[in-house]
Amino acid sequence: MTGSLTPDLNTTLRATYPDLVAADEHPRQAVLGLGAFGHDAAVALVDASDGRVIHAIAEERLSNRKHDWHFPIGGIHECCKLARQQGYKIRSVAVNFRAEEFVEKSLHHLIDQCVSSSAIGSEVKQFLYNGLPQLEYVDIEARNQPALRLQQFLQTLVIDDASKRMLIKRITWYWNWAVKYRQIEQTIDRYMDGIPVEYFNHHQTHAASAYYNSGFDAATVLVIDGQGEADTVTAYSASDGELERVSETRWPHSVGIFYLFATQHLGFTMGDEYKVMGMSAYGRPVYEEALRGMMTVNSDATLQFNETDYLRLNDLGPHGHVVFQFTEKLHQLLPARQPGEPFEQQHFNFAASIQALTESIGVQLATQAMKKTGHRNIALAGGVALNGLMNEAIRQNTDCDEIFIYPAAADDGCAVGAAQLAIAKANRLKSVRLRSCYFGHNVQNDEIESTLRRRNVVASRPDSIHATIADALVEGAIVARCVGQAEFGPRALGHRSLLAHPGFANMKEILNARVKHREEFRPFAPACLHDRVTEYFELEDESPFMLLIGRALEHTQQLAPSIVHADMTARVQSVSPDANADLFNVITEFDQRTGLPIVINTSFNVNGEAIVDSAEDALESFGYMDVDYLALGDYWIAKSDNPNLLPKLDGPTYLRRRIDRFENRDLGLLAEMDVSQFGPAFTATDEAIAQYLGRRRAA
Incomplete structure (x- = not known):
C-alpha cells in the first residue's frame, strides 16, 4: 500500500441521490453518521431536529463478513433509500474518527x-x-x-x-x-461532493451514543474499548445535553487489548471475547494474582499498565506500534492454546482470572469516574461495555443510581454517536432513554410474499402467529423468527432470533448440536416479560438489550435450566409491550400454556454467519440449519413441508452465497475499500x- 488505500471514485453520493441534498428551508433534515474507523463499520440516518435514529445498520448484516472492516457503502445506500422514502434531505455527514x-x-x-x-x-x-x-x-x-x-x-x-x-x-x-x-477522509469528502462532512474523535462518538440515548440529564459517561485514534478509556461529565471529557487514558494502556490478547492466548480471534466471558463460569481465578499487578486504576479515572514478570512493553511485530504483551514467563505459566486443541481446566481458570480482573478494573474505573464528575447515573459504551459480567459488577459494586449501556456498544454504535454529536453541536440535544433498537431493515409482507413465491415455498398464514409459535415451543420445537425491523447491535432481541423452550433440561445441548455448532460452554439467554423478571432473576433494573447479567433464583434453575449458566447467572432480556410487542406477545402466549414467562432467545444465524437481515437471508439460513419452523412475518413455514429449500451445502459454500449476493450489487468502487489494510510502508x-x-x- 505504497500508494492510495482508497480507490478512484466512479460516482458520488450527490450524483446518485441528487434529490437528497438538503435545502436550508426543508422541514425534514437528517444527518448521515458513518462508522468507518475500522471493524464493525456501520451507517446511521438520524433526524437532525431531535437526534432520533431513523435507520441504522452494521455493514456485516449486508455483506455477511463478520465485524466488517470495509467502508460501509451498502449501509449508505440503505439509509439514502430510506431517507428518500420518508422525505428526508441529508443536511450533513458525521464520521467517527479524526486522522490528525x-x-x-x-x-x-x-x-x-x-x-x-x-x-x-x-x-x-x-x-x-x-x-x-x-x-x-x-x-x-x-x-x-x-x-x-x-x-x-x-x-x-x-x-x-x-x-x-x-x-x-x-x-x-x-x-x-x-x-x-x-x-x-479525502475519499469521503470527494464522495460526498460538497455535502458538509465533520470528523469527530472516536471516543467522543462512543460517549455520545451512550449519553444521548440514556435518558439521563446528568451522568458519568465511561468509554472502554481497545483503541480509538489514541484513547482507550475516557470519562465524561455529561449534563444539559453537553459532554465534557474529564479523564483520558491513551494507548498502550488498554483493557480492550488486554482482553483481546487473553482471548488470542486461549486460541480464539478478535470478536470472540464473549466466548472467554462464557468460559469464565467454568473456572476459578487461580491466575488472578499473577495478572493483578499488570493494571492500576488511578484516582483521576485513568488506567495504567505496569511491566511485570508476565507483561512487557514491546513493539507489536516488526513495525513501530507499541503494545503491552504477555511475556515468555506467562506462556510458561499457561502455554497458549492453539485453535482446535481441546479445552482443559487451566484454560477455564485463565478465562475466569481474566474476567475477574476485568470486572475489578471496570468497577474501579466507574468508581473513580463518578467521584470525578459527581454524577451517580452512569452510561457505558465501547467494545468492553459488551461484557455483561463487568457491567453487572459495576451496577452492584459501585454507588451508581442507574446504569445504561448502549446496545451497539462497539464501533457500530459510533455511527449513531457521530450523527448525534453533529446535531448537538448545531442545536442542544436532549438525552432520551432508548428502549428499543429496531433500526435496521424492515421485513414487510410484500418482500416476504415475493420471496416465498420466487422460491416456491409452502407456507401458511395462521390466525395468530404468536399462538402458533408458542404451541410449537411447547412441543419442544426450535422456531426461527424474522419480523419487522432488524436489531442494531450484536444481540438478537426477538426480531431476528431463534426461540426455544427453556424448561427442557437438554435444550442447550439440542440447540448446539442441531443449529449453532458452537462450544458447549457458551450459554443461551432468556427473554422474560419485563414485569416478571424479579420473580426469576436477581435483576431489578430493566435490561432490554441483554447487557446485564442477573443471578437465577433457585426455582428458576429448576423451571428453566437451559438458560442458567454454570455460575447460576443469565444474560437477561426484559421484554415490554411498548418496546417489543411481537416478542412480548409470543412470550405471553407461551406463559399462558406453561406458566413460564421466559423463552430461550439466541441469534438467527449459524456459526460464522452474520445475523440474518432480509427475508431472503432468513429463508436460506432456515433452509441450511436444522430448525423446525420459520415464522417469517405473519407466515408459518415448516421444514417438513420444504425439505429442498437449499441444496446440500458445506459451511463455506453456504456462507459464500450471502456474500456473493452482496458483492453482486452495483455498489461502486468504494465497496472495495478495506480499512484494515496496512501495506509495506508501515513495516x-x-x-x-x-x-x-x-x-x-x-x-
Whole structure:
C-alpha cells in the first residue's frame, strides 16, 4: 500500500441521490453518521431536529463478513433509500474518527520518548507538518520522496543512531496511520461532493451514543474499548445535553487489548471475547494474582499498565506500534492454546482470572469516574461495555443510581454517536432513554410474499402467529423468527432470533448440536416479560438489550435450566409491550400454556454467519440449519413441508452465497475499500532501517 488505500471514485453520493441534498428551508433534515474507523463499520440516518435514529445498520448484516472492516457503502445506500422514502434531505455527514490525532496524541508523545532533548523533539514535530506531505506515506524501502525528505532531515539531528532507528519505526507506523485516515477522509469528502462532512474523535462518538440515548440529564459517561485514534478509556461529565471529557487514558494502556490478547492466548480471534466471558463460569481465578499487578486504576479515572514478570512493553511485530504483551514467563505459566486443541481446566481458570480482573478494573474505573464528575447515573459504551459480567459488577459494586449501556456498544454504535454529536453541536440535544433498537431493515409482507413465491415455498398464514409459535415451543420445537425491523447491535432481541423452550433440561445441548455448532460452554439467554423478571432473576433494573447479567433464583434453575449458566447467572432480556410487542406477545402466549414467562432467545444465524437481515437471508439460513419452523412475518413455514429449500451445502459454500449476493450489487468502487489494510510502508524492518541509515551515511 505504497500508494492510495482508497480507490478512484466512479460516482458520488450527490450524483446518485441528487434529490437528497438538503435545502436550508426543508422541514425534514437528517444527518448521515458513518462508522468507518475500522471493524464493525456501520451507517446511521438520524433526524437532525431531535437526534432520533431513523435507520441504522452494521455493514456485516449486508455483506455477511463478520465485524466488517470495509467502508460501509451498502449501509449508505440503505439509509439514502430510506431517507428518500420518508422525505428526508441529508443536511450533513458525521464520521467517527479524526486522522490528525494519530500524530497529535500518539506520535508526539512517542517522539518525546525517542529523544532526550525537548528542543529536538519540538524540531521533529515541526518537521512532520512542514516537511512531509500529509497525504503520502513515508516508505523507506521504496525510497519515495517523503522518505528521502525524512532521510535528509535526520542528517541534521544531533542524536545517536539508536534514537534515529526508533524515530523511523514510530514515524513509519503512526505518521503513516494518520496518512491512511487522511486518505480515507479525502475519499469521503470527494464522495460526498460538497455535502458538509465533520470528523469527530472516536471516543467522543462512543460517549455520545451512550449519553444521548440514556435518558439521563446528568451522568458519568465511561468509554472502554481497545483503541480509538489514541484513547482507550475516557470519562465524561455529561449534563444539559453537553459532554465534557474529564479523564483520558491513551494507548498502550488498554483493557480492550488486554482482553483481546487473553482471548488470542486461549486460541480464539478478535470478536470472540464473549466466548472467554462464557468460559469464565467454568473456572476459578487461580491466575488472578499473577495478572493483578499488570493494571492500576488511578484516582483521576485513568488506567495504567505496569511491566511485570508476565507483561512487557514491546513493539507489536516488526513495525513501530507499541503494545503491552504477555511475556515468555506467562506462556510458561499457561502455554497458549492453539485453535482446535481441546479445552482443559487451566484454560477455564485463565478465562475466569481474566474476567475477574476485568470486572475489578471496570468497577474501579466507574468508581473513580463518578467521584470525578459527581454524577451517580452512569452510561457505558465501547467494545468492553459488551461484557455483561463487568457491567453487572459495576451496577452492584459501585454507588451508581442507574446504569445504561448502549446496545451497539462497539464501533457500530459510533455511527449513531457521530450523527448525534453533529446535531448537538448545531442545536442542544436532549438525552432520551432508548428502549428499543429496531433500526435496521424492515421485513414487510410484500418482500416476504415475493420471496416465498420466487422460491416456491409452502407456507401458511395462521390466525395468530404468536399462538402458533408458542404451541410449537411447547412441543419442544426450535422456531426461527424474522419480523419487522432488524436489531442494531450484536444481540438478537426477538426480531431476528431463534426461540426455544427453556424448561427442557437438554435444550442447550439440542440447540448446539442441531443449529449453532458452537462450544458447549457458551450459554443461551432468556427473554422474560419485563414485569416478571424479579420473580426469576436477581435483576431489578430493566435490561432490554441483554447487557446485564442477573443471578437465577433457585426455582428458576429448576423451571428453566437451559438458560442458567454454570455460575447460576443469565444474560437477561426484559421484554415490554411498548418496546417489543411481537416478542412480548409470543412470550405471553407461551406463559399462558406453561406458566413460564421466559423463552430461550439466541441469534438467527449459524456459526460464522452474520445475523440474518432480509427475508431472503432468513429463508436460506432456515433452509441450511436444522430448525423446525420459520415464522417469517405473519407466515408459518415448516421444514417438513420444504425439505429442498437449499441444496446440500458445506459451511463455506453456504456462507459464500450471502456474500456473493452482496458483492453482486452495483455498489461502486468504494465497496472495495478495506480499512484494515496496512501495506509495506508501515513495516520498517530492522534490516530496512539499517540500509536506510547506511545509505545516508555513505552519501
